[in-house]
Amino acid sequence: MRFIFIALFFAINVNAQILKKVFKYSTLYAAYTQTNSIQPQKTFYVTQSSELIETTRRNPADEIRTIGFRKLAFFGYEDKERFYDGSEQNNSINSNIGNVKGLEYLFEYQKGIQQGREFENKQYFIRYLAKWWIAKGEVNQNQLIDLNYKSADIRLRLPLSKKLSISLGGVYRTYDKAYGHNPIQKYLENNNWWYLSYEYGHYDVPYDWTLPDGQTGFEYFWFDQNDNLISYSDLDYRNSIYGNLVNRYNREQLALIGGFADVSAVVGLDFYHYRKSFWMHIYGNVLPKHKLVEGDEKYSYGAFVGNDDWIDYSLGGSFGLRITKTFGLFAELTNQRWWDRELKTIKVGVNIRL
Amino acid sequence: MRYLFLLFCLGLQAQDYKDGISIVQFSAEFTKSSEISLKPYKSYNTHLFYMSKNSKIFDKNKIVYIPTICIYNDGELVKKIEAGINLKLPEDTNDIIKEEIDNILNNQF
Numbered sequence: 201m202r203f204i205f206i207a208l209f210f211a212i213n214v215n216a217q218i219l220k221k222v223f224k225y226s227t228l229y230a231a232y233t234q235t236n237s238i239q240p241q242k243t244f245y246v247t248q249s250s251e252l253i254e255t256t257r258r259n260p261a262d263e264i265r266t267i268g269f270r271k272l273a274f275f276g277y278e279d280k281e282r283f284y285d286g287s288e289q290n291n292s293i294n295s296n297i298g299n300v301k302g303l304e305y306l307f308e309y310q311k312g313i314q315q316g317r318e319f320e321n322k323q324y325f326i327r328y329l330a331k332w333w334i335a336k337g338e339v340n341q342n343q344l345i346d347l348n349y350k351s352a353d354i355r356l357r358l359p360l361s362k363k364l365s366i367s368l369g370g371v372y373r374t375y376d377k378a379y380g381h382n383p384i385q386k387y388l389e390n391n392n393w394w395y396l397s398y399e400y401g402h403y404d405v406p407y408d409w410t411l412p413d414g415q416t417g418f419e420y421f422w423f424d425q426n427d428n429l430i431s432y433s434d435l436d437y438r439n440s441i442y443g444n445l446v447n448r449y450n451r452e453q454l455a456l457i458g459g460f461a462d463v464s465a466v467v468g469l470d471f472y473h474y475r476k477s478f479w480m481h482i483y484g485n486v487l488p489k490h491k492l493v494e495g496d497e498k499y500s501y502g503a504f505v506g507n508d509d510w511i512d513y514s515l516g517g518s519f520g521l522r523i524t525k526t527f528g529l530f531a532e533l534t535n536q537r538w539w540d541r542e543l544k545t546i547k548v549g550v551n552i553r554l
Numbered sequence: 555m556r557y558l559f560l561l562f563c564l565g566l567q568a569q570d571y572k573d574g575i576s577i578v579q580f581s582a583e584f585t586k587s588s589e590i591s592l593k594p595y596k597s598y599n600t601h602l603f604y605m606s607k608n609s610k611i612f613d614k615n616k617i618v619y620i621p622t623i624c625i626y627n628d629g630e631l632v633k634k635i636e637a638g639i640n641l642k643l644p645e646d647t648n649d650i651i652k653e654e655i656d657n658i659l660n661n662q663f
Contacts, residue, residue: 225663273662362573475629
């Protein structure tokens with residue numbers, strides 16, 4: 201009996217220590233942000249009796265509700281806000297290593313409205329950084345920039361110095377679009393453009409026209425599935441309506457194909473040096489070899505490029521130099537190409553304090 | 555250009571014992587018995603310098619008493635714990651170090 205009590209006491213004590221380690225320095229936060237939205241240019245409609253009617257669509261105020269739980273260290277050069285509100289940008293998520301060893305995580309959920317469009321964003325990130333290995337998992341669903349992926353990677357880490365390390369391993373990544381494939385292109389290779397309109401219930405009715413100089417011709421009225429007149433000519437229809445049908449068709453066809461998952465080999469590099477007067481943080485990953493593990497192979501990115509050894513990469517860097525107390529230079533760069541999706545940001549600047 | 559690059563690399567390597575959260579013990583052979591163990595802090599950047607081998611680093615960091623423990627954060631001195639006239643570090647040295655590390659980490663998150 202005494203043995204059971206001792207074992208129980210030991211187990212509780214160990215668990216308490218582990219929990220303390222996991223949650224120490226973590227922050228639970230919630231925030232509500234409301235800002236004025238960008239309003240579109242004013243638009244008007246003039247009736248047959250010359251009455252002017254304003255038709256401008258007013259966007260409601262932008263709103264974001266955020267709830268999150270985080271334990272993610274800032275790098276020395278990053279501005280740490282006094283309170284977390286969900287707008288923080290941490291390079292730690294993009295780089296392979298953080299500013300501290302051990303466990304770091306971020307669980308954040310946002311819901312809101314921007315430019316009149318409702319959105320829901322989820323970001324879950326967890327990483328364990330040890331001296332000789334790194335494990336990382338991420339789920340990112342951002343409806344504002346149409347991003348949706350999951351990834352998990354595990355690597356061996358080789359520190360070449362206190363500041364520089366390389367890492368080698370494998371990464372599992374999902375993607376929900378058949379990158380490189382354009383369903384409408386295939387459709388138009390085999391069909392005339394107006395067949396797509398018919399498929400969505402639109403129909404055309406021909407009519408003849410005669411100009412005052414006697415010139416004659418014919419055109420088509422276009423009606424929607426509810427018999428509403430939506431366009432007075434083919435050209436007007438293609439300019440104003442058809443684009444939406446194309447997007448809808450692509451979206452539906454790509455959704456039928458479903459998602460994909462690749463396992464890829466990855467080589468990473470990280471360099472971090474920070475002093476108040478000079479800092480440099482460089483990180484990068486190259487993914488040279490891939491294997492499709494989920495999804496229809498026919499529509500995979502590998503099938504699109506014709507092999508399994510295309511090169512995906514992600515690079516980033518941050519640089520700052522205070523030449524004097526009043527004069528400084530800074531630069532930030534990120535460049536990522538995963539499948540046929542490329543994201544690039546460049547920021548350079550100078551600060552002169554008067 | 556090559557010299558500039560070399561100078562740049564040397565600049566980055568200089569004083570790397572102060573990188574990140576760094577605990578540096580300055581000591582001498584004859585005060586070995588007064589040193590504290592840096593093993594509990596091995597997940598940080600730890601260094602042990604002896605006067606006979608690293609006199610320049612002692613000068614640079616203005617070490618007057620031995621042993622001395624310096625805690626740095628990204629190159630900046632956060633805390634200096636010096637031995638007294640009896641050549642012994644304060645009894646609560648480890649507590650002070652832990653508290654300073656805790657403060658640094660608290661500011662990083």
